[in-house]
Amino acid sequence: MPTKSKPAKPKVKAILDSYQGDPSMLVSILQDVQAEYNYLPKETLTQVSQDLDIPLTRVYSVATFFKAFSLKPRGRHIINVCLGTACHVRGAVRIRDEIERELDIKPGETTEDFKFTLETVNCVGACALGPIVIIDSKYSGQMKPDKVKTLLESYD
Amino acid sequence: MVTLKIDGREVQAEEGKTILEVARENNIYIPSLCYHEEVTPYGACRLCLVEVTGNGRERLVVSCLYEVADGLKVKTNSERIAANRQMIMELLLARCPNNQAIQELARQLGVEKTSFKLDDNQCMLCALCVRVCQEVVGVSAISLVNRGVDRALATPFYEPSDVCIGCGSCAYVCPVDAIRFEDIGDTRYIYWPNNKMEFKLKKCKTCGNYWAPEKELEYIRKQANLPADAFDNCPDCRE
Numbered sequence: 001m002p003t004k005s006k007p008a009k010p011k012v013k014a015i016l017d018s019y020q021g022d023p024s025m026l027v028s029i030l031q032d033v034q035a036e037y038n039y040l041p042k043e044t045l046t047q048v049s050q051d052l053d054i055p056l057t058r059v060y061s062v063a064t065f066f067k068a069f070s071l072k073p074r075g076r077h078i079i080n081v082c083l084g085t086a087c088h089v090r091g092a093v094r095i096r097d098e099i100e101r102e103l104d105i106k107p108g109e110t111t112e113d114f115k116f117t118l119e120t121v122n123c124v125g126a127c128a129l130g131p132i133v134i135i136d137s138k139y140s141g142q143m144k145p146d147k148v149k150t151l152l153e154s155y156d
Numbered sequence: 157m158v159t160l161k162i163d164g165r166e167v168q169a170e171e172g173k174t175i176l177e178v179a180r181e182n183n184i185y186i187p188s189l190c191y192h193e194e195v196t197p198y199g200a201c202r203l204c205l206v207e208v209t210g211n212g213r214e215r216l217v218v219s220c221l222y223e224v225a226d227g228l229k230v231k232t233n234s235e236r237i238a239a240n241r242q243m244i245m246e247l248l249l250a251r252c253p254n255n256q257a258i259q260e261l262a263r264q265l266g267v268e269k270t271s272f273k274l275d276d277n278q279c280m281l282c283a284l285c286v287r288v289c290q291e292v293v294g295v296s297a298i299s300l301v302n303r304g305v306d307r308a309l310a311t312p313f314y315e316p317s318d319v320c321i322g323c324g325s326c327a328y329v330c331p332v333d334a335i336r337f338e339d340i341g342d343t344r345y346i347y348w349p350n351n352k353m354e355f356k357l358k359k360c361k362t363c364g365n366y367w368a369p370e371k372e373l374e375y376i377r378k379q380a381n382l383p384a385d386a387f388d389n390c391p392d393c394r395e
Contacts, residue, residue, distance in 0.1 A: 060301060060313065064301045067303075
């Protein structure tokens with residue numbers, strides 16, 4: 001029984017072509033697909049499996065193995081709160097709680113308007129700046145709970 | 157050919173074989189769960205560990221992956237091996253405390269109880285079913301997904317698989333009976349630890365019994381290039 005064939009995504013096709021359909025480039029291909037869609041939509045995984053001629057089980061195993069891949073839609077901005085030791089002792093948990101309260105989501109979740117996704121990380125190697133919050137690729141050090149609201153409001 | 161010693165006994169072995177294979181050929185028992193001669197060894201259960209001596213040092217290796225070499229000295233049992241196997245067994249027992257096969261092997265290895273926090277799984281993630289499905293059956297319907305404590309055996313997206321033919325090889329080969337299947341009426345049910353699937357069985361034209369999943373027969377028919385009516389009758393009614 002073939003999968004309900006949705007129209008193939010042209011962007012995925014272009015990504016696959018740029019790797020000449022090389023199955024050993026699976027991780028790179030998935031990274032590019034995720035960069036395109038912000039997450040890995042189900043039909044793209046099926047398409048990758050068909051085009052590379054590898055089992056869907058393999059694509060799915062790889063996609064669920066790495067934390068960098070998400071199978072759920074994510075927000076336009078990814079918030080990473082560092083909960084490493086240095087940030088932790090400087091009150092990172094309170095920062096996280098404040099963001100949770102402000103956006104009404106838990107780590108791993110996305111706001112209803114797909115604006116923010118909240119994630120936590122265990123040390124980004126910028127301990128001197130702790131507690132630190134990273135939104136997309138911008139690092140905001142010496143965070144305080146009362147600075148959270150202003151920081152979040154600066155994104156659209 | 158290479159010559160090695162297993163438990164002081166000199167044995168001849170073909171190059172490229174693993175310690176476990178050679179030991180079995182010579183009727184030397186090494187416990188294991190995830191090894192099967194028909195598929196690529198995987199080294200998942202770690203129970204088959206043995207001590208090898210090379211460069212004057214003894215070290216523990218997994219015998220299902222370690223290739224034999226000339227002059228290799230292997231011990232399949234020692235205090236160190238027993239202690240390590242018991243620890244592995246305790247961990248397996250903590251993961252699958254209610255699994256009969258694991259309880260039985262634990263008893264054999266002298267493990268009565270585990271000091272770790274009990275979970276309640278049947279599957280111990282050895283991926284033997286995954287390897288058989290891919291390498292022997294050739295369909296790859298199931299695999300290990302996620303990572304770490306969330307690692308699990310499942311079909312992609314935990315949904316009914318498009319490629320599964322319902323053959324039941326996964327259930328047959330599972331060393332701890334974590335996968336089951338049963339045929340009720342015209343339907344076969346396969347129960348994996350995290351999801352299940354149903355398959356329509358084919359009815360024999362002569363005796364009217366349901367005897368095998370339609371998808372499986374169709375798959376075999378295509379693989380073997382058989383005529384369309386090759387499986388109209390069950391094996392008992394075939395001429």
